Each structure stands twice: as C-alpha cells, then as structure tokens.
Amino acid sequence: xxxxxxxxxxxxxxxxxxxxxxxxxxxxxxxxxxxxxxxxxxxxxxxxxxxxxxxxxxxxxxxxxxxxxxxxxxxxxxxxxxxxxxxxxxxxxxxxxxxxxxxxxxxxxxxxxxxxxxxxxxxxxxxxxxxxxxxxxxxxxxxxxxxxxxxxxxxxxxxxxxxxxxxxxxxxxxxxxxxxxxxxxxxxxxxxxxxxxxxxxxxxxxxxxxxxxxxxxxxxxxxxxxxxxxxxxxxxxxxxxx
Ligand SMILES: Nc1ncnc2c1ncn2[C@@H]1O[C@H](COP(=O)(O)OP(=O)(O)OP(=O)(O)O)[C@@H](O)[C@H]1O
Ligand SMILES: [Mg+2]
Numbered sequence: 001x002x003x004x005x006x007x008x009x010x011x012x013x014x015x016x017x018x019x020x021x022x023x024x025x026x027x028x029x030x031x032x033x034x035x036x037x038x039x040x041x042x043x044x045x046x047x048x049x050x051x052x053x054x055x056x057x058x059x060x061x062x063x064x065x066x067x068x069x070x071x072x073x074x075x076x077x078x079x080x081x082x083x084x085x086x087x088x089x090x091x092x093x094x095x096x097x098x099x100x101x102x103x104x105x106x107x108x109x110x111x112x113x114x115x116x117x118x119x120x121x122x123x124x125x126x127x128x129x130x131x132x133x134x135x136x137x138x139x140x141x142x143x144x145x146x147x148x149x150x151x152x153x154x155x156x157x158x159x160x161x162x163x164x165x166x167x168x169x170x171x172x173x174x175x176x177x178x179x180x181x182x183x184x185x186x187x188x189x190x191x192x193x194x195x196x197x198x199x200x201x202x203x204x205x206x207x208x209x210x211x212x213x214x215x216x217x218x219x220x221x222x223x224x225x226x227x228x229x230x231x232x233x234x235x236x237x238x239x240x241x242x
Contacts, residue, residue: 058167061210169207
C-alpha cells in the first residue's frame, strides 16, 4: 500500500514540478546502485542480516543518502517508520533525546524502523554521546544509518559502534552508465556533439554522480561542445589564451 501511495505522490510531483534528473532517477534498489561494486555485493550477500548501526561515508553527491534509502527500502521499512534527520539542523541534545525516545516505541506488528542521520558529524558532542547506548544495542528491528562527508569528526566512541561503509567516487565508465540510463529513459539520442559534451561532463564531474546528472540536464540541449563549455565556464577550450 505504501509503495502505491509513494508512486502516486511521485507522479503527482512529476506532473506538478519539473523534477531534476538526479532526484527523478535516484536508484531505489540495491541492484540499481552503480559503482562501489565490492561493497554492494557484500551487502547483497549478507541480506537480510545487516548490522543495525551503519555509518556511510563518502564525498558529497556520491550516494550516501541514496544508499541509506535503498537499505531502508530493501528492509521493507514503511515510509511512516523511516525518519531522516538533518543533523546540521537538529543537532542538539534535546532533538536527539526526542528521537531516541521515539526509537524505543514499538512500531505496529513488529515493523522495521529506520532512522537516517544525515551529516551526522554536525551533531553536538552531547548528542553523539547520547546516541552511544542505543547505537550499541538498538531496539529490535530498528536500524540507525549515519551518513557523513567527514567521518573523522564523529566521536570515535560512536564511530566505533558502527558498521562502516565507505563509498568512493565513481569511475568515468560508471558515470557514463548512469548518464546512459537516464538518457534511455528520457529518450535522448547520443548524437556526435552530445557524445563530445558527455566527455566534457565526465572531466567536470570527477566521479560525482550528482554533479554529472546536473551537468547532463543543463547541457543535453547544447548543439556543440563549445556551447556547453561556454555555458559552464564562460569560455571554450579553443578560445585564445591571454
Ligand atoms: N551509485 C549511484 N548510482 C546511480 N546514481 C547515483 C548513485 N549515487 C548517487 N547517485 C545520484 O546522485 C544523486 C546524489 O546522491 P546522494 O544524494 O545520495 O549523495 P550524498 O552522498 O547523500 O550527497 P550529500 O553529501 O550532498 O548529502 C542521487 O540523487 C542520484 O541521482
Ligand atoms: Mg545526502
């Protein structure tokens, strides 16, 4: 039922607003997640016996939130039991105490609960300390997923309680595959100029999928490479150097 509601909501949003490619085509299942193959295979092999406290670290735009939501989806966590906390906003002890208290309340019929702490290194030291006990012994069927671009800023006592997943930037081949998947769904043809533009996108995106999709969306209608380069940098590689 929740999935149907979610799909209806996405279709409604799609019709109402122009959803950007990187949001619209965010992978929803483990087998759609491109790159970091060894980590993904390891997760697939261990399914459904996943640790209840996980730390996902990666550079910005490299798939932390995406993977956290996939884990939640694969665990069949209903949207009403999935909570995403922006630790840059709700970073203090009071907000975290409320979340901890809620985590101990039992969901209906033993459903799975997933709590995602985005940018968790922004939590105050008191808030991190408050999370030590529950992250060491989470309530049954309750999962904590900490996401961070700076895991070294997390208190070692909290960090050490987590199963660590460190995502890396993707290779150019993997980024190309992500762009191709989106192009196929949008029925965009790879003309010779667009292929050249995509090579430019690869050099600009440096293995960051979100960056690649933002660039692809903004440059896909350019008629040649020079136009694309000018749009991004204000000049082309062929312009005379001073
Ligand atoms: N492995 C992947 N396969 C396919 N697409 C991906 C992958 N990882 C990320 N993306 C795309 O990149 C976008 C950004 O990823 P995501 O939001 O997960 O990054 P993040 O690491 O959480 O970034 P931030 O640090 O800014 O929160 C996603 O919406 C998705 O479209
Ligand atoms: Mg994120």
